[in-house]
Amino acid sequence: MAEPNGPGHPDSYYVATAIGMEDRPVLDSELTADVCVIGGGFTGLSAALNLAEQGMDVVLLEAERIGFGASGRCGGLVGSGQRKDVLETEEQFGIERSKELWDFAERAKDEIRSRVEKHEIDCDLQKGQVLGVHKKSYLGYVRELADVLTERYDYPFCQVLNAEEARSYVATDTFLEGLYDSEALALHPLNYVLGIARAASEAGVRIFENSRVESYSKTDPAVVRTSKGTVKASVIVLGCNGYLGRLEPRSAGKIMPINNFMIATEPLGEERANALIRGRFGVHDTRFVVNYFRSSHDHRLLFGGGENYRPGFPRDIAKFVRPYMLHLFPQLKDVKIDYAWGGTLSVTVNRLPHLGRLRPNVYFGQGYSGHGISTATFAGKIIAEAIAGDPTRFDAFASLPIHTFPGGTLLRYPGMVLGMMYYGLKDRL
Numbered sequence: 001m002a003e004p005n006g007p008g009h010p011d012s013y014y015v016a017t018a019i020g021m022e023d024r025p026v027l028d029s030e031l032t033a034d035v036c037v038i039g040g041g042f043t044g045l046s047a048a049l050n051l052a053e054q055g056m057d058v059v060l061l062e063a064e065r066i067g068f069g070a071s072g073r074c075g076g077l078v079g080s081g082q083r084k085d086v087l088e089t090e091e092q093f094g095i096e097r098s099k100e101l102w103d104f105a106e107r108a109k110d111e112i113r114s115r116v117e118k119h120e121i122d123c124d125l126q127k128g129q130v131l132g133v134h135k136k137s138y139l140g141y142v143r144e145l146a147d148v149l150t151e152r153y154d155y156p157f158c159q160v161l162n163a164e165e166a167r168s169y170v171a172t173d174t175f176l177e178g179l180y181d182s183e184a185l186a187l188h189p190l191n192y193v194l195g196i197a198r199a200a201s202e203a204g205v206r207i208f209e210n211s212r213v214e215s216y217s218k219t220d221p222a223v224v225r226t227s228k229g230t231v232k233a234s235v236i237v238l239g240c241n242g243y244l245g246r247l248e249p250r251s252a253g254k255i256m257p258i259n260n261f262m263i264a265t266e267p268l269g270e271e272r273a274n275a276l277i278r279g280r281f282g283v284h285d286t287r288f289v290v291n292y293f294r295s296s297h298d299h300r301l302l303f304g305g306g307e308n309y310r311p312g313f314p315r316d317i318a319k320f321v322r323p324y325m326l327h328l329f330p331q332l333k334d335v336k337i338d339y340a341w342g343g344t345l346s347v348t349v350n351r352l353p354h355l356g357r358l359r360p361n362v363y364f365g366q367g368y369s370g371h372g373i374s375t376a377t378f379a380g381k382i383i384a385e386a387i388a389g390d391p392t393r394f395d396a397f398a399s400l401p402i403h404t405f406p407g408g409t410l411l412r413y414p415g416m417v418l419g420m421m422y423y424g425l426k427d428r429l
Contacts, residue, residue, distance in 0.1 A: 009065050012341035013264035013302060014072060014190035019122050020198055024066070027211040027229035033059040035387060036224045036233035037205075038213050038247075040064075041071030042372060043365045044239030045196045046111075046380025052203035054388050059231045060205055061224065063212035067193040069243050070372060073343030075262065075292040075304045077282035078112060078185035079129060080155070081105045083351045083371040086148055095152065100396060102153050108378035109185060112192075115377075121195030124297050128281030129184030132166060132175035138286055142179035157183040169278050172328040175285070186282035186294050189373060213247060220360045235387055238364035239380065241372070242344035248364070253404045254354050255346035255367045259313060262304040263321045264296065264339040265332065273299035276329065290370065291324055301325070301332070313342040345370060349403040355379055356398050363387065363394075367402065 009015045035051050037044045040062030048060045062068065082089060082101050089098035116125050133142060146158040159180040161169065166178035201207055208229075216224040216236060224231040238248055242257040268276065273295045277283060284292040293303040305324030314320040318340035326333055347369040348354050354367035363386065365379030379397070386394035 009068055009072065009190075010341055011339065012073060012190075012262070013296070013300070013339040014188060016339065017188065017191075017296075017298075018194065019191050020194040024062075024207050024209040027059075027061060027208040027226050027231070030230045030232070031059055031206070032232045033057045033206070034233065035059075035235045035237060036061065036216075036222070036231040037237040037239060038216075038224070039069075039237075039239030039241070039243070040066040040193075040197065040207065040209070041069050041239055041241065042193060042196075042376035043241065043380045043383075044237065045193060045200055046377045047237045047239060047363075047365075047383045048205045048207075048380075049196060049200040049203055050381050050384035051387060052200060052205045054384065056388070058200075058205045059233065060200070060207045061211045061213055061226065061231065062207070062209045063243070065209050066197045066207070067190045070241065070260075070343045070345040071193045071376070072190035073262070073341055074189050074260070074345070074372065075282070075284075075302070076186050076189045076294065076373070077129060077284060077292055078109060078187065078373045079284075079371060080109070080157075080181055080184050082375070083353075083369045085145060086153060087145060090148075099153065102155075104378060104393065104397070105374060108374035109183070111377055111381055112185065112187075112374060115196060115199070116187075116192070119195055119199040121192055121199075123191040123195060124188045126186040126280045126282070126294075127182060127184070128279065129181045129186065130161070130166070130169050130281060130283045131179040131181070132170060132172070132283065132285040133177045133179075134174055134285050134287055136176060139176060141286075142177060146179060155183075157181060170283050171276050171331070174328050180281075184282065185374075186280075187373070192373075215247075216362075218360065218362075222361060234361060236362045237380075237383055237387075238362060238366070239376075241366045241368065241376070242346040244346070244366065248358070248362070250358050251354070251356065251364055251366065254402050255348060256309070256405055257344050257346050259308050259310075259342050259344050260304060260370075261306050261313070261317050261321050261342040262302065262340070263318055263325065263337045265301045265303070266336040266338050268299050268301065268335065270299050273301070276301060276332075285328075291328060293325075293328075300338070301329075301335075316340075317342055345372060349405060350401070352400045352402060353379060353397060354400075354402045355383070355394060357386075
């Protein structure tokens with residue numbers, strides 16, 4: 001579903017403020033490696049870096065540019081836990097499995113923090129995140145969640161906010177109460193992924209851009225083919241997520257590619273930016289189609305809102321997203337939009353990440369459902385662990401029940417559109 005942008009990144013605020021962007025060669029020869037990683041986003045680069053650190057010879061192939069997909073375009077929020085909160089995972093899996101999934105998410109945050117420090121990645125890493133409750137029927141939810149996290153997960157870092165307190169953090173009348181998580185994170189996603197790519201290169205990973213994989217053989221070793229070259233490797237790692245397309249039909253039916261959109265305002269100035277959001281932290285709300293936003297280092301509002309479920313983006317993304325912003329912040333009606341962009345991610349039916357192994361030698365991670373920075377980073381790490389001989393954490397994730405979308409890849413879109421219309425209506429009631 002990637003839109004045709006040619007050999008470069010589409011315009012965005014992230015591209016305009018990118019650090020460490022570099023041109024990498026196109027694969028135009030026949031190579032041999034221990035592992036061939038397909039996809040230059042969080043999953044693929046995390047897997048490649050961890051594998052190289054364990055002494056493996058790794059080739060990474062990216063169809064466009066490093067960070068071209070959701071990894072370089074997303075909102076930059078790194079939440080605590082999984083896409084489903086612990087109240088949901090306890091109900092579905094029981095408390096012990098829920099604790100295991102929570103611990104994995106905490107280790108994912110640790111991995112991000114340690115990589116940023118170790119590799120000196122300049123990605124504007126921030127602490128803190130506010131969840132805003134938008135419906136009266138949800139009142140009391142954040143209190144229950146905070147109490148459970150403190151009592152059963154040893155996580156005393158969430159502060160419940162009443163309506164007045166929530167408004168002191170975020171100047172919107174739409175939040176009826178809120179939850180401030182002081183240990184959640186936010187970052188510049190493209191600069192983070194570029195930093196991980198630099199670290200992977202320094203560890204010995206051979207990275208090729210504009211090298212779209214056309215096919216690979218289901219043999220051991222496998223032969224991965226692009227239009228100009230091949231890679232012969234014992235193991236393949238698929239890190240394509242929403243940009244998988246038809247490359248691997250065996251896993252494609254488990255995910256639904258959807259498009260999210262963002263805008264960046266003109267600089268608001270420090271005083272006005274701080275009046276809007278009291279600090280440098282991420283914010284999102286309880287809507288099914290989530291609004292997510294934060295202030296940039298140069299005092300812009302970076303705001304994500306709205307989705308579509310078909311190939312291609314709206315003709316005017318700024319016009320598409322602006323009403324979502326103004327619903328929360330009518331005081332910004334005079335503000336200009338300097339950047340507008342979209343990206344493709346993927347969701348699963350039950351919003352749990354989909355990791356697995358396909359015979360004979362293909363590992364994959366996908367379906368992060370809007371929780372991709374931490375989950376994809378951790379997915380790459382535990383895929384590398386499994387390839388190196390310790391599948392314990394990988395198997396725990398791979399055993400999660402992930403359903404195929406009804407109708408598979410052919411009929412999943414009509415069902416998704418009907419479902420999103422239903423939940424969109426619930427958001428407004």
